[in-house]
Every structure is written in C-alpha cells, then in structure tokens.
Amino acid sequence: MSYEMILNKANKIFKNGDKKIYALNNVSITIKNGLFYAIMGHSGAGKSTLIQILGLLDSLSSGELYINGKNIQDLSENEKSYIRMEQIGFIFQSFYLNPKLKAIENVMLPMYINSKIKNSDRNFKAMELLKKFGLEKRINHYPRELSGGEQQRVAIVRALANDPNFILADEPTGNLDEENEEIVFNELKKLTKEGKTVIVVTHNDIVKKYADKILYMDNGVIKEEL
Amino acid sequence: MKILDYYLMSINNIKGNKKAFFRNSVLIGISLSILILSSITTDSINNVLEKNIKNNLSYRSIYVSNYEEIDQKTFIKNIEEIEHVAKAIPQEAYSTNIDIDSIDGEKLSGALSLIGSNNDISPQIIAGRKIEENEKNVCIVPKKFQLQNLEDSTKDNEIIDGEELLNKEIEIVYYNYDYSNEYPQKINTIKEKFRVVGVYDQEINMGEYYECYINFEDILEIKNEITKNSNYISKFDPILAIVDNSENLETVMNSLKELGYNVLLRSIPNTKLIDIIESVCTVLSICTIIIALSSIIINVIKTAEERKYELGLLKAFGYNKRNLWYSVIMESVITAIIGFILSCIFVFLVVVILYLVLQNANSELRKIEFIIEYNAFLYSLFMSLIISIFGSVFASYNIVNKATVIKNIKK
Ligand SMILES: Nc1ncnc2c1ncn2[C@@H]1O[C@H](COP(=O)(O)OP(=O)(O)OP(=O)(O)O)[C@@H](O)[C@H]1O
Numbered sequence: 001m002s003y004e005m006i007l008n009k010a011n012k013i014f015k016n017g018d019k020k021i022y023a024l025n026n027v028s029i030t031i032k033n034g035l036f037y038a039i040m041g042h043s044g045a046g047k048s049t050l051i052q053i054l055g056l057l058d059s060l061s062s063g064e065l066y067i068n069g070k071n072i073q074d075l076s077e078n079e080k081s082y083i084r085m086e087q088i089g090f091i092f093q094s095f096y097l098n099p100k101l102k103a104i105e106n107v108m109l110p111m112y113i114n115s116k117i118k119n120s121d122r123n124f125k126a127m128e129l130l131k132k133f134g135l136e137k138r139i140n141h142y143p144r145e146l147s148g149g150e151q152q153r154v155a156i157v158r159a160l161a162n163d164p165n166f167i168l169a170d171e172p173t174g175n176l177d178e179e180n181e182e183i184v185f186n187e188l189k190k191l192t193k194e195g196k197t198v199i200v201v202t203h204n205d206i207v208k209k210y211a212d213k214i215l216y217m218d219n220g221v222i223k224e225e226l
Numbered sequence: 227m228k229i230l231d232y233y234l235m236s237i238n239n240i241k242g243n244k245k246a247f248f249r250n251s252v253l254i255g256i257s258l259s260i261l262i263l264s265s266i267t268t269d270s271i272n273n274v275l276e277k278n279i280k281n282n283l284s285y286r287s288i289y290v291s292n293y294e295e296i297d298q299k300t301f302i303k304n305i306e307e308i309e310h311v312a313k314a315i316p317q318e319a320y321s322t323n324i325d326i327d328s329i330d331g332e333k334l335s336g337a338l339s340l341i342g343s344n345n346d347i348s349p350q351i352i353a354g355r356k357i358e359e360n361e362k363n364v365c366i367v368p369k370k371f372q373l374q375n376l377e378d379s380t381k382d383n384e385i386i387d388g389e390e391l392l393n394k395e396i397e398i399v400y401y402n403y404d405y406s407n408e409y410p411q412k413i414n415t416i417k418e419k420f421r422v423v424g425v426y427d428q429e430i431n432m433g434e435y436y437e438c439y440i441n442f443e444d445i446l447e448i449k450n451e452i453t454k455n456s457n458y459i460s461k462f463d464p465i466l467a468i469v470d471n472s473e474n475l476e477t478v479m480n481s482l483k484e485l486g487y488n489v490l491l492r493s494i495p496n497t498k499l500i501d502i503i504e505s506v507c508t509v510l511s512i513c514t515i516i517i518a519l520s521s522i523i524i525n526v527i528k529t530a531e532e533r534k535y536e537l538g539l540l541k542a543f544g545y546n547k548r549n550l551w552y553s554v555i556m557e558s559v560i561t562a563i564i565g566f567i568l569s570c571i572f573v574f575l576v577v578v579i580l581y582l583v584l585q586n587a588n589s590e591l592r593k594i595e596f597i598i599e600y601n602a603f604l605y606s607l608f609m610s611l612i613i614s615i616f617g618s619v620f621a622s623y624n625i626v627n628k629a630t631v632i633k634n635i636k637k
C-alpha cells in the first residue's frame with residue numbers, strides 16, 4: 001500500500017450570506033510519502049482549509065479525496081475518526097496542550113483510543129517519545145512550566161503518539177522565536193527521514209531550507225509547485 | 227476502547243481539573259442531600275400522621291350491634307375471635323364518669339372520665355409506661371390534666387401538669403345507688419386509689435383533658451358496683467370492637483358484616499389534612515427531584531462548555547462520537563458518584579446532629595419523632611444515584627453532539 005493523499009478537483013465553498021467563497025477552487029494534488037510539504041501564500045488563500053480537508057476535519061463541497069487509496073467521501077464519520085487516529089497527527093499554532101495535564105499525560109491522550117497500544121505500554125511509549133525529542137526532563141511538567149519551543153515539541157510528540165504516516169501542522173512556528181522555529185522545522189524534517197509525510201502551513205521563509213516541495217496558494221488555487 | 231481505558235483517561239482528566247471536579251461533586255452532593263433529606267422529612271411526617279391520627283384508638287373502634295338473643299359473653303367471644311380484633315368491650319364499660327377526691331393526698335374535687343386500656347389498647351405514651359395485663363389500680367393521665375368542676379360546670383379547674391403526677395396517687399370516689407325508689411339513693415360510698423404510671427398527649431391522641439385510662443377489669447368492677455342494684459339490662463347494647471391496626475379496619479368491618487352484625491365506626495378520621503399534607507410532600511419531592519436533576523445537568527453542560535476545545539481536540543486526534551461520549555459520561559458519573567457519597571456523609575451528619583439535638587432538647591421538642599424509614603431511605607438513595615447518573619448521561623450526550631472540531635479549534 002502506498003501512503004499518499006490524492007486530492008482531485010476539490011472544491012470547498014463557504015457561504016457568506018449570498019456570497020460564495022471558494023476556499024478551495026478545483027484543487028488537484030498528490031501528497032507523496034516521506035516528503036516535507038510547505039504550503040505558503042497570503043492570508044485568506046485557503047491554506048488552513050486545505051490542511052483541514054486533508055486532515056478530515058472538514059469535508060469537501062465537491063471533488064474527491066483519497067487517503068492510502070481509500071475514497072474518503074464514501075466513509076462514515078466513525079471510519080474517518082479511525083483514519084484520523086491511525087494515519088494523521090495534528091500540530092497547531094497555539095500548541096493546544098491541555099494546560100491541566102502534565103506533558104506525558106498530554107502525549108498519552110490520543111493513545112487511549114488506540115487498541116494497538118496496551119494500557120501498560122502507554123506510559124512507557126509516551127516516555128520514550130518524549131526522550132527522543134529531548135524532553136526527558138520535562139515529562140512531569142505542566143504546559144505553563146514549559147517554554148514555547150518545549151510546548152510545541154510536546155505537541156509534536158503528541159501528534160506522533162499513535163505513529164501516524166501524515167503529520168499536518170498549521171503555522172507550527174507562529175508563536176515561536178527564531179531559534180525554536182529552526183528546532184521545530186528540524187524535528188519535522190527528521191520525521192520525513194523515518195518515512196513520514198509532513199505538511200506544514202506557514203508564512204515562515206525559513207521553511208524553504210527544509211521543504212522538499214513548496215505549494216503556493218492564492219484564492220483557493222495552488223498557483224505554483226516548487 | 228475499553229471501560230478501563232475510559233476510566234484511566236477520566237481519572238487523568240479529573241486530576242487535571244481538580245477544581246471543577248470538586249465544585250461539581252459538592253454541588254451534586256448538596257442537591258442530592260436536599261433530595262434525600264426532603265424524602266426523609268416527608269416520610270417522617272407521613273409516619274407521624276399515620277401513627278397519631280389514623281391509628282388513634284377511637285379511629286379504630288367499631289360499634290357492633292346484635293339483635294339476636296345471644297348473651298353478651300358469647301357475643302364478645304364471637305367478636306374477639308375475628309382476626310385483627312384486639313379486644314371487644316361492652317360499650318358501657320368503655321368509659322365512665324367518676325368523682326375525684328384527692329391527688330396524692332391533696333384534697334381536690336372534680337370529675338374525670340375513665341377509659342379502658344391495656345397493653346394493646348392504649349394511647350401513645352410520652353412518659354412512663356402502658357398499663358399491663360391484670361395490673362390493677364393504675365392509670366394513665368393526659369399531659370394536661372384538668373378536672374371537670376362539679377359545682378359549676380362553666381368554671382374550669384386549674385390545669386395540672388400530667389407528667390408531675392407520675393407515680394402519685396389519685397383517689398376516686400363512686401357510689402352505689404338504690405334504684406328501687408323514685409329517685410335513686412346513695413347506699414354506699416366507695417373510694418379507690420389509682421397510681422399514675424403513664425402520661426399521654428391528649429392533643430395528639432385527640433382526647434380530652436379529663437380522660438384517664440385504667441385497666442378494663444377495673445372499669446368493669448366499678449361499673450358492676452354502680453349498677454349492682456339496678457335492673458338495667460345491657461343485652462342489646464352495642465359492643466365496641468377495637469381493631470389492632472387502622473390498616474385492618476376495612477377487613478374487620480367486612481368480617482363483622484359477614485357474620486350478620488350491624489357495624490358503625492366510632493369516629494371517622496378527618497383524613498383530608500393527611501391527604502393535603504401528603505400531596506404537598508409529593509409535590510415538594512418532585513420539585514426537589516427536578517431541581518437536583520437540572521442542577522446536575524446544568525453542571526455537566528457548564529463543565530463541558532469550559533472544555534469545548536479540549537473535546538474538539540480529542541476529535542482531531544481521532545476520537546469518534548462514542549469515544550467522546552463515553553469519556554464525558556465516565557467523568558460525570560465518577561463526579562456524580564463522589565457527589566453521591568458526599569451527600570450520604572452530609573445526610574448522615576445532619577441526621578446524627580438532629581438526633582443529638584432532639585435528645586438533649588426539652589421535652590416538647592423530644593416528642594418530634596424523627597423517623598427514618600429504612601425502605602424509604604434506601605429508595606431515596608437509589609433515586610438520587612439514578613438521577614445523578616441519568617443527568618450525567620443526558621448532559622454528556624448533549625455536549626458531545628455539539629462538539630465540532632473546527633469550531634472548537636479555531637477560536
Ligand atoms: N468556517 C468558515 N466560514 C466562512 N468562511 C470561511 C470559513 N473558514 C474559512 N473561510 C474563508 O475561506 C477563505 C480561506 O480561509 P483559510 O482559513 O483557509 O485561509 P488561510 O490561508 O489559512 O489564511 P491565514 O493565513 O490568515 O490563516 C477565507 O476567505 C476565509 O474567510
């Protein structure tokens with residue numbers, strides 16, 4: 001099975017009163033396995049919409065989406081949830097860590113629904129992942145006790161909790177300083193070396209150093225692929 | 227996802243939301259306490275009413291008449307053989323008016339009414355004890371005891387505290403008349419002493435201030451003495467059948483009718499008051515149930531509003547509706563159970579404190595019987611557990627249906 005996402009003549013229309021907004025306008029694209037994709041473009045271009053469609057958080061108005069050969073349009077909500085759990089990890093601009101849970105508990109949160117991870121293994125797995133990202137000393141810290149960079153690294157670890165093939169990140173460096181921007185992109189790049197596919201929406205030009213492919217969006221259309 | 231997973235996850239979440247968890251448990255605890263306490267109060271009131279009004283002696287007495295020529299002894303025996311009849315008494319022996327001579331040696335004059343009593347047929351005692359079988363020359367007086375003035379019936383004698391009379395002696399006087407003349411003439415004056423062994427509350431018992439209970443045998447003796455020289459025949463007088471419990475009144479009435487006797491209730495309790503109080507109590511408990519239920523639902527919904535983005539995030543991680551629902555339910559059920567336990571502790575404390583207060587209070591207060599009906603108590607515990615869990619499940623379902631990823635994450 002090939003790990004890839006295919007978007008075919010995809011449209012996403014938002015209605016604003018009588019006005020129709022084409023957040024995605026006839027977009028066709030193939031996301032290939034093991035590559036680092038950067039999605040760039042100015043505000044309102046449809047970048048977040050695209051990543052939400054790819055992450056099954058929203059559905060298309062028309063067109064098709066295939067993930068690993070499966071037509072998403074045919075699937076039920078529960079089946080989509082299952083694909084999200086198994087195949088997709090999300091990273092957000094404002095980290096969205098649960099402030100009341102420790103780093104390790106945040107990482108464990110997605111694992112509860114994964115029947116492949118035994119109860120007794122959860123803690124160990126989360127610990128190993130945190131160690132891998134240099135967070136071994138932060139395991140029992142609450143988000144407020146972590147720096148922005150550390151919080152985003154915990155969020156990356158959380159996205160990897162169920163070992164997904166696709167990592168989707170919307171402005172992951174938006175709240176970070178330059179040093180941490182580099183660290184985050186670096187970590188994401190490392191993931192592609194392990195065979196994972198990374199899709200990052202960003203305004204940050206540093207990404208060009210890391211990206212295998214850059215998609216420029218404008219008005220719901222992918223203008224350029226580099 | 228297994229139950230254990232939900233449980234572990236919930237415990238994790240609860241640890242993270244200690245404040246909200248504590249607040250919710252306490253709120254649930256308080257509303258359940260109100261529910262349980264109100265149900266206990268309702269039952270206590272009902273119980274007291276049942277005991278004091280419906281079970282009142284006069285309300286479980288039936289006049290039975292028989293126009294056949296059987297002698298009184300056989301008639302009484304026949305009635306007493308009926309199930310649930312505690313005693314059958316010749317009606318004229320039930321009570322008799324007697325003059326009083328002194329109380330504890332202190333000269334007094336007045337009249338009082340003597341009523342038959344024994345262990346089964348007795349007013350509710352508030353001090354002292356009941357009259358035992360075959361125990362002679364003892365009596366039970368009302369809490370407020372007042373003699374009827376013999377000289378001037380419009381004037382009342384002073385009210386005596388019945389409890390102060392305990393263990394003192396009342397000397398009564400009665401006379402033996404000769405009825406052979408046109409006007410009956412006193413032949414003999416008989417004096418007898420009665421020791422006060424018990425006190426009853428004439429208000430609860432719906433008696434009069436001058437009614438005094440003595441042994442049936444004593445009454446019969448006095449009666450015989452008084453009517454010794456008269457040719458009065460009591461064969462057709464009705465007999466008073468006393469039913470052991472007001473609940474059996476109907477059954478006994480029917481049995482008597484089946485035997486061909488004429489029956490008449492001595493008095494019919496005014497159960498309107500009981501009915502009104504009962505329906506007020508029912509309405510109150512329904513209200514508390516609604517309040518408890520809605521406070522639980524509002525609470526869970528409020529908590530979920532606060533955690534909307536958390537739930538949206540879980541959805542992004544691949545939690546489906548059922549996963550979300552179960553985890554919210556698990557959390558709110560744990561909260562509800564803790565609240566339930568809190569309410570049990572709270573109710574227990576309240577009951578213990580009330581009990582201690584009533585024990586150490588003055589005699590007026592002590593008479594408030596605080597009854598916890600075992601079944602009713604279990605029922606209200608069960609109800610409150612069901613309510614809190616039902617409320618949690620309902621509220622959780624609502625929340626999860628509202629949680630959408632995009633809206634919750636984009637904020
Ligand atoms: N839920 C929605 N309802 C209506 N219009 C929407 C909705 N979500 C997005 N849009 C519109 O769709 C277009 C694309 O939005 P999107 O959020 O994808 O832009 P973006 O490229 O991520 O912008 P930014 O860089 O500012 O995040 C915008 O015009 C936006 O107003």
Ligand SMILES: [Mg+2]
Nearest residue numbers: 047048049170
């Ligand atoms: Mg965006």
